[in-house]
Amino acid sequence: MRRRLDRTALRTTTAVAAAAALALALGACGGSGGGTDRADGGGKGGGTAPTVRLPHLAGQKVQVTAVWTGPERANFVKVLDEFEKRTGATVDFVPSGDDMAGFVGSKIAGGGPPDVAMLQQVGVLHEFAKKGWIKPLGADARAQLARNYSRGWRDLGAHQGTPYGVYFKASNKSLVWYNARAFDDAGAKVPKTWPQFLTTARTLSDSGVAPVSVGGADGWTLTDWFENIYLSQAGPEKYDRLARHDLKWTDPSVKQALTTLGGLFGRTDLLAGGTSGALQTDFPTSVTQTFGGGGTPKAAMVSSADFAAATIGQTKAKIGTDAKVFPFPAVGAKSPVVTGGDVAVALKDTKAAQALLTFLASTDAAKIWAQAGGFLSPNRKLDQAAYSDGVMRTIARALIAAGDDFRFDMSDQAPASFGGKPGQGEWKDLQDFLKDPKDVTGVQARLEKDAATSFGH
Template sequence: MRGGGTLRIGAVTAVAVLMAAGCGGGSHTDIGPSHTPSAAGDGLSLPNLAGQKIEVAAVWTGPEQENFGKVLKEFEKRTGATVIFVPAQDPIVNFLGTKIAGGSPPDVALLPQVGAIRQAVAQKWLKPLGPEARAQLAKNYAKGWQDLGAVDGTPYGVYFKAANKSLVWYNTAAFENAGASEPKTWKEFLATADTISASGVTPVSVGGADGWTLTDWFENVYLSQAGPEKYDRLAKHTIPWTDPSVTRALTTLAELFGKPALLAGGTDGALQTEFPVSVTQTFTGGDRAKAAMVFEGDFSAVNIAQTGAEIGKDAKVFPFPAVGDGGTAPVVTGGDAAVALKDGRAAQALLTFLASPAAARIWAGEGGFLSPNKGLDKAAYPNDVQREIAAALIGAGDDFRFDMSDQMPQSFGGTPGKGEWKALQDFLKNPKDIAGTQARLEAEAAKAYKG
């Protein structure tokens, strides 16, 4: 996260069960027929777009795609437009490049990396926000979130969806049987892992097949241990990956990754486990599950719900532990920004809508969603825990940090099998090779930033 400090939340003890129904595949999803524009009584003014079609691309699937579809359906009702959802592949910048080269870019896309916004602007793909979208952005977003969607002072993106990526979810039955309690520090976290291991359950599930989960592990340790100033500098590559602060963070991670017995399936198993499975295997089988804890964001609740575990009873969550002497518990936040790839009032109208509380309210009520929109009434969230997370995010104002890898060039921080993702997967495989990992990270980062 980028800003002037570290966002913190209190201990989180429950999250409501979230909708887990998926939605069909295919190259396009028609959100529904056009509707007569209607006034919603919330003061938001949108143009009449009857007869117009708008394509929106995002990498969302399953429950995320379904709930975003409800947001788009409301836009249809208000404008008369027909919205078509275009499923995109990750990395989305490559997907968009292919679409643009073929002369068929979508009107709007949701970009999950700050670096992707900068790259798209450098390629002259994006259109700046129009006056109506800018007005909603200025009214509803802290300056820090506005800046994340801007390049050289020009606003391009609206951060519609955010995520808290600093939570550790745990199987309550496994904890109770082991006599374990929620740790607050990294030292306590490792001791808890040993306690659970002694009870006969593997303590930690790691989704190492998805490199982005490993960047989140690193970023949480690094932010807590090195502090926000160093975090910002490493994100901008104004200090190298060979810096001693990176050495310390990798050494800390190796205290866990270097003990295969603490990882579900061992090292090889962790490297073959994708994120969704890393969550579900932690909550399938009660106290005999394959793992007792899994680290990842608030969005993990969707996967937990798929196991039938009752969130708040069978599954609970605590903040990522503070690392090092005097370290504070970190919160790393990610987000998805809506950007326009086509001129015209249709794309701008959708961005204006997505910057409004009216759009955020729809998905917030479905769960599995966190909005940086300060105009959104917290009562829109379905439970007290999500309201607490949202209040902490909004209350932080500009005082927050954004996912580091998402701020970097996508070739380094956001591409499967390459850059930071690959280097950290290699590190998980051989956590003793700290110097070699740093050298590879620096070589890849230097190449990406130069490009």
């Protein structure tokens, strides 16, 4: 059984406090704000003194794997380039694809695992630690964590009290990005509740624009939809129980959340491309069809984490002007706040691997990607002036202000066979639900069967 995350950060008041902070912050989102450089690694200007000492690693090679592609990969490579410059090491980036657990498992079986992996799921970190696949953090990396991270994020990277991982990149998954012009042309209002969200969607549809873009080809996007609705509607206690599989997926609270979600998925006129279009749309396309191109957009809204900003940056839309954001609407009493993140772990206990983890735990590394955009760091010492625009800055401010008060992505807490693999488990079951939103009981039964198998119950 995985460590119970609610011992550290998951308290009943978490979603309430964080949602309030986020709502206040996003209410002021618009253009870029100012800021000054500081020696702690923040600020927009270059030339600040390094805050972390790294060893000389000339001649050594480090292979790093992550799921990132496109602009996310390009921005992460900028971080790796700086590590190369400071240490003399050579870093090779290898994309893993969405099935990180399967990729790493095959490499270990073949005798050639990468040195460092950026894992997306807490459950996968625990699985790898139990199998002895990952190595504990060295003293330097632990020192950076103690200086720069709150207890909640440190504990998320640990297994049975031993620190293994550095959460380099975080995400706020309780956001809806929208096309400001489409809203203005339709006279649509930013919704605060789920009924208002559906009303706004119908208003947009009547104006001739498909309201909601859903990246159903990537099953993980559907888990985010469910988790936001479930957390807001069922509450944090049941969310934690379902995440641990202490509560069955056949529970009435799951039926209620799926029925609510079906109120959107079952309205093909509210989905860009209808049901079949949503199932054939991957995550990047779900964003670009909301903001890319001229004239009438293919969609007006897309529910996505803050990292959608990186994809929006590939279009002509300007964040804060053309592309705006609001908190996921409240389904129950409060809006939800669901977070995710990518945790760096060492698969080889080498000096170079440990040095890279130390660097990733520093403000120096976080600053590089923050300046590039499409990035959110749980590093509390990073000067928020480093963020490239005001929208990301306010989202980051809300995350840091929440401290340890957050709920981590539910599917990412599960074993990979249930919550982290394409074409199976929760990803596949929710894709089936998108095809037939009326079959609530059937999808509940499949979810419970798959969860019980993966959790070993």
